[in-house]
Amino acid sequence: MYSPRPRFKFNTIGLFTSNNKATVDFYTKAFGFTTSWDGEQPNVEMFLGDNRIILFPRDAFEQMVSQKFQYPEGFNGTMELSLNVPTFADVDKEYLNALNNGAKSVLPPTTEPWGQRTCYVADPDGNLIEIGSFVE
Template structure:
């Protein structure tokens, strides 16, 4: 087996498509339906957004969704340099992401921050590729 996709089941697919396309910069081509996917480079082949209502109708055993910030999973976006973490954090906050954890250089050497999408899914922006001596 190989890892093929990451999917998010969403309450408002229009809002979420706009967020991941316009704020996070993913190349989403959405036709207005209850589902969209984009091809990704590397080991994960697709990022999927699917309306929860349609999923619940096809699999009624699924009916308990997280509320608020979803700490059960995250989407992680790598950037080339430590300073890019700070720049992207500011950019996505200004564009509408919810701040969760400001850019911080962790003891294990990564520069990380967290934001949340409109439905509370955690998004990490990180880098491990820089000299940290000039960053607080």
């Protein structure tokens, strides 16, 4: 059966930041993202294996597009980054690691009725990050 070539390949999540340095520090220390960012350019590329996120300062983005935006205060409930870990024990371990590296707790590790152990933390800009596993 012929399968047409997809129109798009999803490859990146972009986050608008209030402080690139704080966000880079958080994602590298808490989750092991890597970057070759020079600390000065507004655009930051960060990698975790084959996954990529980009960071761009909110004020620089507004200047670039000549528009003002409203950003959520506190926790940002409009999207999440979801990180899968091997086991339930890893959920607990990575939750504590994230908190020790500056994350704010949103939901402590919880085993849900559908069989997933999950937790939520927030990065320095309030973006939600889920850490979960389906393997006990």
